[in-house]
Amino acid sequence: MSEPRLISHPRKAAVARRASPYERLKQAIMSGELLPGEQLIEIALAKWCQVSRTPIREALTRLEQDGLARRTERGLVVRESSPGEIMDIYEARIVLESKVAAVAAERHTAADLMAMRRADDRFAAVDLQDAEALAERNRDFHRAIWAASHNAALVDLLERLDMHLGRYPLTTLAFPGRHQAALEEHVALVSAISDRDAEAAAQIAMQHFTAARDIRLQLWQEE
The missing domain is CATH 1.20.120.530 (GntR ligand-binding domain-like)
Structure with missing residues (x-):
């Protein structure tokens, strides 16, 4: 997984930093920063969100429950919808x-x-x-x-x-x-x-x- 592009607008960036890992990842999926089919790797996401892997793991579980992510042979990926x-x-x-x-x-x-x-x-x-x-x-x-x-x-x-x-x-x-x-x-x-x-x-x-x-x-x- 490549790191999602950073939000360039100062106000949006400040809001993103205050958001929980779940909200940040959900917004990245909704906005297209994380594309359908893209792998969701804990280490890379923890680095991007500047948190430990535990809150990332919890966020990924919620995203899977929401239907925004799914498990495949490659691990957890952003869900694609037909x-x-x-x-x-x-x-x-x-x-x-x-x-x-x-x-x-x-x-x-x-x-x-x-x-x-x-x-x-x-x-x-x-x-x-x-x-x-x-x-x-x-x-x-x-x-x-x-x-x-x-x-x-x-x-x-x-x-x-x-x-x-x-x-x-x-x-x-x-x-x-x-x-x-x-x-x-x-x-x-x-x-x-x-x-x-x-x-x-x-x-x-x-x-x-x-x-x-x-x-x-x-x-x-x-x-």
């Missing part, structure tokens, strides 16, 4: 996002609605040329809906699915016309949640994420 597996994650997310929207419609507070609308305003104002910001602002909006469900079990499952999808940085929101369509779907979703119409909220969320899945599939077919 397009089929990613489609399976999308299918699961469609179901869960539909459910969490329905629960949010039933349980939300006025503060939750305000958080959703503010998050959507930030998504609307994002630079369309900045794919990373597009994905992050969209993620903030959906996390506001998750929070409005006040259901920790659903949020935990969605966070795990989002973690796996986050390893594939090509955002469907950069697809022509998708940002505007997503904005309209967000507005309709918040409206249904505000009206406490659980059925409509579930249907809109299902359509929203089905569209994202179909675009992802189209992008793969065009590669």
Whole structure:
């Protein structure tokens, strides 16, 4: 394993130094510093994180439990996911996002609605040329809906699915016309949640994420 490249931005570097070995390695996988199939060698990782091998060993165990690493004949490596597996994650997310929207419609507070609308305003104002910001602002909006469900079990499952999808940085929101369509779907979703119409909220969320899945599939077919 070659050492992951060091983060050059001073602020990001300071944050990385304060993070636990698990968080540092998880972020390295999510950002692509550690590539799919790359070996995860304790000695090299301990040197990079400037810790002993014991916390690295614990971090690797957690990464394996998270599904971000797997054991092979070469030892532990960053897990690779096939397009089929990613489609399976999308299918699961469609179901869960539909459910969490329905629960949010039933349980939300006025503060939750305000958080959703503010998050959507930030998504609307994002630079369309900045794919990373597009994905992050969209993620903030959906996390506001998750929070409005006040259901920790659903949020935990969605966070795990989002973690796996986050390893594939090509955002469907950069697809022509998708940002505007997503904005309209967000507005309709918040409206249904505000009206406490659980059925409509579930249907809109299902359509929203089905569209994202179909675009992802189209992008793969065009590669």
